[in-house]
Amino acid sequence: MTTDTPALVSYPAQSVDSRPKPDWRFENVKFLRSPEEHELKIRMVSTGICHSDIVVAAIPSRPEWGLTFPKVLGHEGAGIVEEVGPGVTVAKVGDPILLSYTYCQNCDLCNVDQQPYCLNWTPINILGGKGIFETKDKEDAGGKFFGQSSFAGTSIANEGSVVNLKDLIKGEDELKLLAPLGCGLMTGSGGVINGASVKPHDIVLVTGIGAVGLGAIMAAKIAGAKEIIALDRVAHRLETAKELGATKILDTTKTSASFAEDLKKLVDGQRISVVIETTGALPVINETIKALGKHGKFIQLGVPLGPEVTLPLSEFFSDNKSFECHYLGNTTGQAWIPKMIQWWREGKFPIEKIVKYFPAKDALKALDEMQDGTTIKPILVW
CATH class of the missing domain: 3.40.50.720 (NAD(P)-binding Rossmann-like Domain)
Known part of the structure; x- marks a missing residue:
């Protein structure tokens, strides 16, 4: 059964002064399916905008690589678990979670705790998956960017991206603030x-x-x-x-x-x-x-x-x-995010001093402020 969800959809980059510029559009998309094995359905509370979102959005489509647009980006998500697929052990329905990158868990490098350098990193993080979102023009909008595609109000996430915060935070206000821990601050x-x-x-x-x-x-x-x-x-x-x-x-x-x-x-x-x-x-x-x-x-x-x-x-x-x-702090979200939260509680990692909240619909304003240096870390709130 399909439902609608708001999303920031990245369309093929536009050329401005001979340089590619992201074409981001805030619109409703169809959310197409329930979570499958080792996936979770997440209601996003907030998401950071990271420079990597901008870089990928400016890459021309490369169908031969599997990189196509439209695409739902976003990879510093914070949310609440709404549904879990078969085999999921990391979280239960109702748990607050942060999202980071994903990894295959079975290649040579993942097996020796070098997950940021996973041999399958590019296909499962940058290329992601299809069949999750559909635009109003009935185009597939690629999902599971960094295993999560947090630029959507509701999304499907890989279990490997999930960090369970049920014993680490005190409500949605803290969850909303901590979204950027999943990539930039960890890196x-x-x-x-x-x-x-x-x-x-x-x-x-x-x-x-x-x-x-x-x-x-x-x-x-x-x-x-x-x-x-x-x-x-x-x-x-x-x-x-x-x-x-x-x-x-x-x-x-x-x-x-x-x-x-x-x-x-x-x-x-x-x-x-x-x-x-x-x-x-x-x-x-x-x-x-x-x-x-x-x-x-x-x-x-x-x-x-x-x-x-x-x-x-x-x-x-x-x-x-x-x-x-x-890459990514030579660590995983599961290992490093709890440590950063501990530093934050001790006053050693005051991320509240570098963030600014924007309604998700104002993502382009947030992007402009990030690119001109006005805002260091924009957080989109769903």
Whole structure:
């Protein structure tokens, strides 16, 4: 039996000034089926908008890859379980849950607790599934993006995406706030703790002060890093970074394009031992590579916005530096979200300082504010 549900549907990207721009439309879609084996039906309470939603929405259709539009995106969902399919053990009807990425649970990498690098990650997270939503024009709107498609008021989620919060939260207001823990904040904080293994002697440089960058800054403070440098071009984001733990800031609108030396001067020539890069911008990547000190780790978290970086291989070898690309905090939602909630309750992870709520119907306003830097982490409320 079909029902209607409101959804933010992503149609093929439009070209604006020769650049692809997401075409998101808030409309009612038909919700087509009940959950099948290891699936749950979720009533969404809220969902964060993540940069990855924007990136995927701007990719041209690639039927040969299985990537087609229209599609229901969204992958930082928070909701209530309405129905469970056969074999589900993670939650029961009525349980509050958060949603993160999904993974196959049986490939070589999943079997050794490397789920963010699951060999089947792209087909089950980016391509998702069909037969869940149908547009008013009777087109299939792909679902199960990141195993969840949380840009819909009601959705089907894979069991692997679900984190049960029934013993961790105190009502829907907390659930609504915590939605962004499923991706961006997990990626940043996990990149610092699980990826870079930051210690009190480390000087950490975080580039790009969005939700991922601020997750990294808060985690670096929790880890007791000696210095935490925040780099961005938006002044109020840098002020937020200072409030959440940055000890030094660099506003790239007030430097030359060659700012590696400015970074070194900020810390009086001390060794920058960790770079957490979230922008994906090649000029930022290339310049911060120059600032990385001996035996330093460069952790790439942002989706690269170009094909090549300049890596001085001889210097990296002689100074024992490393360049690593990490996904999703080197962890799972089930392992990491409870830890972030604990930090939040202790006042160490004040995500309420970086979010702004929007009715789901105002998603385009939220997107504009995110892209112009006005809002760091928009949360859509259903």
